[in-house]
Amino acid sequence: MPTKFENKVYEICRKIPKGKVSTYKLISEKLGIRAYRAVGNALNKNPYTHKKVPCHRIVNSNGLIGGFAAGVNNKKRILEKEGIEVKNNKIVNFDKKLFKFK
DNA sequence: GCTTTGACTCTCG
């Protein structure tokens, strides 16, 4: 059973629409803290898969893929499958694909 | 309860 903090992270991730991406920073800001790393930590050991939580839509603030528990390569494939172009571990048209929580 | 560890981000030279 994940912690409260982790559940919040997952909940926010679920709000990201298909074809969009978001960043660790935005999520942490949504939580009201600067726990970028803690967010990544939570997603790393998340009990859900990308089918439950679109954790693959979370990238670094500069558009880099960052990492993925199942492998960055896998992450790239999923993103491309959703219509997001990835070049050299980086999101193409990042500012256009970026989804901002409001 | 202190220390270590990360799917991170920012600042500075």
Added chain:
DNA sequence: TCGAGAGCCAAAG
């Protein structure tokens, strides 16, 4: 433009 260092926070050991 790029790399190193510091700062950040929650979990796990």
